[in-house]
Amino acid sequence: MAGLTPMEKKLAEYKCDTNEAIKLKLVRFQEDIEDESTTFNPEFSHQLFGDDEVAFGYKGLQMQLYYSAGSLSTMFRVLYTANVNEKFDSVQADDVESKIRDIIPAGFCAGIDDFISLLEKEVNFRSFGTILHTYTIHNDEAGEDITYQITKADMTCPGFREYHERLQTFLMWFIETASFIDVDDDRWDFFLLFEKYNKDGATLFATVGYMTVYNYYVYPDKTRPRVSQMLILPPFQGEGHGAQLYESVHRYYMSSENILDVTAEDPSDNFVRLRDYVFVKLCQDLPSFAPENLHSGLSGEMVTEARQKLKINKKHARRVYEILRLRATDLSDQEKARAYRLDIKKRLVGPYKKNQRELAKMRRCLNPEELTNQMNQIDLKTQHEQLEESYQQIIAEYRRTVERLAQA
Structure with missing residues (x-):
């Protein structure tokens, strides 16, 4: 910070890297909330916080976005150890809360107790749509085979529209040029990937990833599906789920006579x-x-x-x-x-x-x-x-x- 005035040096202490300040979590059990090992950070935050990916006005800033593992019921809260407004009357901190509120749908909670209440309802959550493929992967740490399920869903599935609104928020953090799609266009296909897990003797579903595909018309009587978005959530990356999802989706289109070929967008x-x-x-x-x-x-x-x-x-x-x-x-x-x-x-x-x-x-x-x-x-x-x-x-x-x- 050579060359800065004393005031500039003091204000620079209130700059935060937003990729570090944003704390994401997929919560299965109540103890996950305080477990740092279950926290992960975004790769990108420029669409909300600018190319520098910096928020000004805080020390120790944490923007906590915690999701229940299955339904993605959301808790969002902003924590910090110091705010520039408290020390400098003429300086205003960035409104980081409104920036994130712009992309997460209404209905989220802001406190731990409310979030724990939402977790208790996860036992009622089930995967959406029609099952296309089921597979297992052996987990050495757990000493058991874990079962995964790939489904095809659409907006007629009860609760799927609201679920998708929560799911698509992850795109902003992990796809550099991400944008939300028009879900009312019926040419979109939605493919979901879930893990089945046990909690207190019950079988629950955790969201692993998803893919959206747009069906383009090709003259005179064909369709060309184009993969638009695909994301495996960070806790599940490196385990082969992307290949399972993509192959299942491709096989789904292979079975249709009117499909010309399958492509991908950018x-x-x-x-x-x-x-x-x-x-x-x-x-x-x-x-x-x-x-x-x-x-x-x-x-x-x-x-x-x-x-x-x-x-x-x-x-x-x-x-x-x-x-x-x-x-x-x-x-x-x-x-x-x-x-x-x-x-x-x-x-x-x-x-x-x-x-x-x-x-x-x-x-x-x-x-x-x-x-x-x-x-x-x-x-x-x-x-x-x-x-x-x-x-x-x-x-x-x-x-x-x-x-x-x-x-x-």
């Missing part, structure tokens, strides 16, 4: 990795993707079979082929490694060839100086370096998928 890098894994898992058993067919390049049969049987489009079928071919290629064999590398780079070089075609058109209308500038931008040596860098990045990603398949 997918993150993590989502692309997840999709690669699920699509490769599905495609590896198709006859056209058999190991003996992979070294001849991407075939029309692969593209057709992936689309017709699995609703996977050509672009994604190409990635699946490249990953499966990597798995089937002995890279210590220089000839096979070279053939694989050339096959990948042949696809990657496409954008560079497009630039060259555009440059050829420019020759007719650019003067010599302008043409030289354009030529410098498309320097061949730079192209080769960029191409090699892209290849290495792709191979690193593909290896991660291959390793995950091996572990599975």
Whole structure:
């Protein structure tokens, strides 16, 4: 804080990192409320608190957003050890409470006792919609198999609209460009993931994650579902639930004749990795993707079979082929490694060839100086370096998928 005036230094003590100050919790048992190990923080808070993700006016700020594990009944309260208003009459603290009130639906409580009363009603909460898939994962710590349930719900399910309003608040904290959707548009599909757990001899449901999908019309008689939002809540991440949810949703659409293919809106890098894994898992058993067919390049049969049987489009079928071919290629064999590398780079070089075609058109209308500038931008040596860098990045990603398949 060099260069600050004494007053500025004192005021700087009242700045808080909002990603640290926001305390999130999914509560199953009363003792979870005071258990710090069950608390987690958001990845993002810029949509409410600006790009700096800072709140001014408090010391020891805590914005506690606690949810019951199943129905997501909410407790919200703001705590702090000092407020700038108490020391400086002319300085105003940020109204952090109203910022969060803007995104959480009405009906939340503000005290521990009221929240405990809401927890006692969790025994009446049940998962929404139609069950699509059930699976178990062995929990070493608990020494038992935990059961999970994936369902498809809609706004006609009693209580789902209000539940979804509470659920979608998590998007603001964990998806960088998140926005709330128009739930009254009947082209939206909602998929939910729950854990079944025991409490005092009763079976209860905990919310694990969810996905929203929008169904676009494709002329003349097809539909293209597009994944819009997908989130596995932080306490459940890294356990394979994302793959279970995505595969279940994809299989749901695979069974419909009017589905052309399934896509995603502005997918993150993590989502692309997840999709690669699920699509490769599905495609590896198709006859056209058999190991003996992979070294001849991407075939029309692969593209057709992936689309017709699995609703996977050509672009994604190409990635699946490249990953499966990597798995089937002995890279210590220089000839096979070279053939694989050339096959990948042949696809990657496409954008560079497009630039060259555009440059050829420019020759007719650019003067010599302008043409030289354009030529410098498309320097061949730079192209080769960029191409090699892209290849290495792709191979690193593909290896991660291959390793995950091996572990599975």
